[in-house]
Amino acid sequence: METTTSAFDIPVNYILGRCTLGNWDDDDEQADTTLSVLNVSYVVKERVGPWWKGACLRRIKHKIVLRDVSMHMKSGQITAILGGSGSGKTSLLDCIASRASGTVSGKVYYNNMECTKDIAQTFTSYVMQADRLLPNLTVRETLRYSAQLRLPGHASKFDIEEKVSKVIIEMGLRNVADSRIGGSIVRGISGGEKRRVTIAIQLLQNPKILLLDEPTSGLDSFTARSLISSLASLAHNNGKIVLLTIHQPRSEIFKMFDQIALISRGQMVYFGRTDQIVTYFSDLGHRCPTYTNPSDYFVDLASVDRRNTEIQEETSERVKELSSAYSNSTLHKDVVYQIIEDTMKPTTGRQLITQKINYYRPQKSGFFRSLFTLLGRMTLNVFRDRTSYISRIFLLSLFVPFICVFLGHLGKNQTSLQDRIGLLYQSSQVPPYVAALNAVGLFPPLRDLYYRECSDGLYSPTTFLLAYVLHILPFTILSSSIFSSVVYWVTGLQPMTQNFVHFSSLIFVMHFFGEIMCVLVMGAFMNPVLATSTSGLILSSSGLMASGFLRNVDKMLPIFQWLAWGNIFKYAGEILAANEFHNLELTCGKNGTFCFPDGDTYLNLVYPDAVENMTRNFWAVGGFTTALFICVIVVFKLRGIPNLS
Incomplete structure (x- = not known):
């Protein structure tokens, strides 16, 4: 022995x-x-x-x-x-x-x-x-x-x-x-x-x-x-x-x-x-x-x-x-x-x-100094790469030509009702998914550098994630504004300033939500391919189940109806529907078939009380986004620092 x-x-x-x-x-x-x-x-x-x-x-x-x-x-x-x-x-x-x-x-x-x-x-x-x-x-x-x-x-x-x-x-x-x-x-x-x-x-x-x-x-x-x-x-x-x-x-x-x-x-x-x-x-x-x-x-x-x-x-x-x-x-x-x-x-x-x-023992750098140092470093790094900042600004806009060519200028006949539903569905689905693609391509190097520096005790996950949010906000605002401006006015949605502000605000929130969702997944999984697949699955399944554009939520199984209450796409769908169909006048054909005389008839059938709940739904969308960011911080804290080579 x-x-x-x-x-x-x-x-x-x-x-x-x-x-x-x-x-x-x-x-x-x-x-x-x-x-x-x-x-x-x-x-x-x-x-x-x-x-x-x-x-x-x-x-x-x-x-x-x-x-x-x-x-x-x-x-x-x-x-x-x-x-x-x-x-x-x-x-x-x-x-x-x-x-x-x-x-x-x-x-x-x-x-x-x-x-x-x-x-x-x-x-x-x-x-x-x-x-x-x-x-x-x-x-x-x-x-x-x-x-x-x-x-x-x-x-x-x-x-x-x-x-x-x-x-x-x-x-x-x-x-x-x-x-x-x-x-x-x-x-x-x-x-x-x-x-x-x-x-x-x-x-x-x-x-x-x-x-x-x-x-x-x-x-x-x-x-x-x-x-x-x-x-x-x-x-x-x-x-x-x-x-x-x-x-x-x-x-x-x-x-x-x-x-x-x-x-x-x-x-x-x-x-x-x-x-x-x-x-x-x-x-x-x-x-x-x-x-x-x-x-x-x-x-x-x-x-x-x-x-x-x-x-x-x-x-x-x-x-x-x-x-x-x-x-x-x-x-x-x-x-x-x-x-x-x-x-x-x-x-x-x-x-x-x-x-x-x-x-x-030397004193560590303060919170605000660390925050603005990280923010400045992220911004300089992305602006030095033309592909990165062009992608952040214009990737969402690449969908605009397809939407405009496919739909054209919407009229007010009965067939435009279906076209509007499809446009609103795409408007709620495309921004978060494009944001997830941006995050998968640009976030991993920042995350790996964070793991190294956090293991050295330089700053906390909260500081890093807050700097990242401040870093992506200008790009998110600019990208969603370009998308909203072109899609809204070219396709001929309701030509009122208040409605446009509601539409563009929701596009911004959903665009931001999609990136935070992908960051959450990349906090749990190191593999970017797995993060992309998981984020896409979560976003697409949530939109299908809770938006109400493809199937009325009230007609689904009870378990899906209950799950929809905890889904941001339910409230986003109601906002888009109420914003577009409220006070919308529609024309009927002469063949005597059933028609919707106005958009409120459609709302009462599919989204009852959506107009009255507009303020509540905006608070819900904001609450979901804030809660998601808090979950990201919790996931990064619980995940700890992986032993990178």
């Missing part, structure tokens, strides 16, 4: 003996920043079984991701976490950054104080694997907006520009400072430069600890070496702790690291100085061959080969031996001794450190 040594197996007398040798003066200041990980284990829940059984019927399996991991790092050091895919590298960073979603045991210490989520957000910056940047902003603009969100509210424009210029120089971005980020369609800066921008964003707060998840992923060998060299200089020259995960670095990059942590299947196989790793494994009988990259050899050595059962059992046994050897080694014991020794200072000393942490 595998045996491991934990911190609690170390003799207390030995620890106390070492502690008496240290200087425990309460007034002694921390000269260096330290980051310690002591016996951290991480367990997540997995649901086993097909998805169609649901969350309640599937069996829950507990998976051990990390097991008794200990590390100790000081300022001025760059440490690399090596290991194969699925070894637990990213999970270890999540635990250190207080972003783990499972059950974490053990302790993480910052300056020998237990590292809470608040402390981690203040003194630690986490650079995730994928770059989440808005493509239409320049490098300087991206950093400027990020600085306005990350720096204290009292920071002046001069302070912000000075900070932005500093990180541009630190990360070697001076030559591309005024170049656009670019995206999949319009090319901008290179992948390596995007990585540097992402890192520069995190450096704006001058963090003591910089965590990076696979920073060289997708980069060529030269760009990767240049990036790691910059990170090493950042650690050595600026006194920061740089901790990064990396798969298998080339030998030139491997030599730049001060410390190496090698993980396999969630257990530490080696942690120590880079120049000692070859000697350590040689003493265990695993000598690195000459002219072989040590990182390649040791990562392969600590990996499980699953090509067949025999090889898998053999390599699994080897990994167990390596992890057991390390847990009983002097290297591991010295790390644990050092952490326990540092964290056993008297309580008064800890109180002083806590006071210093609280004193030096």
Whole structure:
């Protein structure tokens, strides 16, 4: 059976003996920043079984991701976490950054104080694997907006520009400072430069600890070496702790690291100085061959080969031996001794450190500054992309020619009654559906950037969603006004100003409602295709069931009649019908068949009391839209921050 040594197996007398040798003066200041990980284990829940059984019927399996991991790092050091895919590298960073979603045991210490989520957000910056940047902003603009969100509210424009210029120089971005980020369609800066921008964003707060998840992923060998060299200089020259995960670095990059942590299947196989790793494994009988990259050899050595059962059992046994050897080694014991020794200072000393942490903690940007910064960034990003803002303004208007050509100018005969019903139905259905299409195309990049910045504690979901609503309002007003003006007057609906105001107001609300509905769905689902399908299904089925234009609601099944009361399309349909058919005179044919002499006859038959309930219906439509926005905020809060790569 595998045996491991934990911190609690170390003799207390030995620890106390070492502690008496240290200087425990309460007034002694921390000269260096330290980051310690002591016996951290991480367990997540997995649901086993097909998805169609649901969350309640599937069996829950507990998976051990990390097991008794200990590390100790000081300022001025760059440490690399090596290991194969699925070894637990990213999970270890999540635990250190207080972003783990499972059950974490053990302790993480910052300056020998237990590292809470608040402390981690203040003194630690986490650079995730994928770059989440808005493509239409320049490098300087991206950093400027990020600085306005990350720096204290009292920071002046001069302070912000000075900070932005500093990180541009630190990360070697001076030559591309005024170049656009670019995206999949319009090319901008290179992948390596995007990585540097992402890192520069995190450096704006001058963090003591910089965590990076696979920073060289997708980069060529030269760009990767240049990036790691910059990170090493950042650690050595600026006194920061740089901790990064990396798969298998080339030998030139491997030599730049001060410390190496090698993980396999969630257990530490080696942690120590880079120049000692070859000697350590040689003493265990695993000598690195000459002219072989040590990182390649040791990562392969600590990996499980699953090509067949025999090889898998053999390599699994080897990994167990390596992890057991390390847990009983002097290297591991010295790390644990050092952490326990540092964290056993008297309580008064800890109180002083806590006071210093609280004193030096930077203040976050205020609500209004964050709100207007987000609003300005969204607006600039969309106006830089001609396709985006033209789509927002004119996509709804693309339906106008089809409606006008198909219907022409409506008369007042009996056949115009059916034409008017079809026009009103399309007027209630098209605006929300077009708005949903706009949201699916333009909202996901903003949402992904929100997830990154919200996980850094920069602002709340309410601030982000309120900024988004303020951002889309001018486009919604302009788009719905163009649609309403052309459709209403060209098709010959009732030529009265009050009726036109009612019509255009409802078109605006329904256009706005459709976008908020799609945002709600995209708060629940990450996949834009699924969001599009779900939003379209909700909007189309709601219009069919409750508008009353295709089938009288009173003639439907009782359950649908009750559901219609909770549907915005019921009240929108009544508004449009009352607005158009009230006081509308119609002509009858001479063949003696039944006819509607006026629009009020039709209203009394299909929408009784619609005229009297006009004010109530407008309040209901506004209430539904407000309630939907509140639901969006609740969904984003309950959904939390997904673990984006």
